[in-house]
Amino acid sequence: MNYIQQANKGKNEPWMFLLTFLLTAGLFIYSLVIFLFFSDGIDLAKQQQMLFELVPSKNFWLAFNLLPFAFLLGLLFLLVKKLHQRSILSLTTSRKKVDWSRVFFSFSLIVLITLVSFGISYYNDPSEVVLQLDPCKIRDISSY
Numbered sequence: 001m002n003y004i005q006q007a008n009k010g011k012n013e014p015w016m017f018l019l020t021f022l023l024t025a026g027l028f029i030y031s032l033v034i035f036l037f038f039s040d041g042i043d044l045a046k047q048q049q050m051l052f053e054l055v056p057s058k059n060f061w062l063a064f065n066l067l068p069f070a071f072l073l074g075l076l077f078l079l080v081k082k083l084h085q086r087s088i089l090s091l092t093t094s095r096k097k098v099d100w101s102r103v104f105f106s107f108s109l110i111v112l113i114t115l116v117s118f119g120i121s122y123y124n125d126p127s128e129v130v131l132q133l134d135p136c137k138i139r140d141i142s143s144y
Contacts, residue, residue, distance in 0.1 A: 003094045010086035020083065024076045028068070 080086050122129055
């Protein structure tokens with residue numbers, strides 16, 4: 001069975017696809033539109049500075065910004081499993097299990113393309129690359 005033919009498996013009525021889209025991508029798009037249209041009167045830089053002063057960890061804010069994506073991915077998996085009655089594996093492959101050799105090949109290809117493009121840009125203008133690690137500013141992890 002081809003990957004495209006898997007769309008016929010499970011329950012695939014149009015209203016189910018619309019509901020899945022609205023609950024996953026729709027929530028994200030809605031919050032983006034609200035932010036774009038109603039954030040004009042808000043001084044974002046000032047608010048962000050106040051928030052960073054309250055919780056100084058940049059890792060906290062990274063996790064805070066990625067949390068909605070994790071929630072929406074979990075919601076997508078739940079809807080595919082319960083509403084569409086399909087396996088999560090059917091979202092990625094038509095095979096019985098994941099072909100890890102293809103995954104590692106794709107990952108290696110992306111890494112190679114990234115390294116080659118970085119090498120070319122570094123060769124063209126090395127002044128653009130700045131090492132920002134300051135070992136003197138690294139905190140002792142054991143104090144947490």
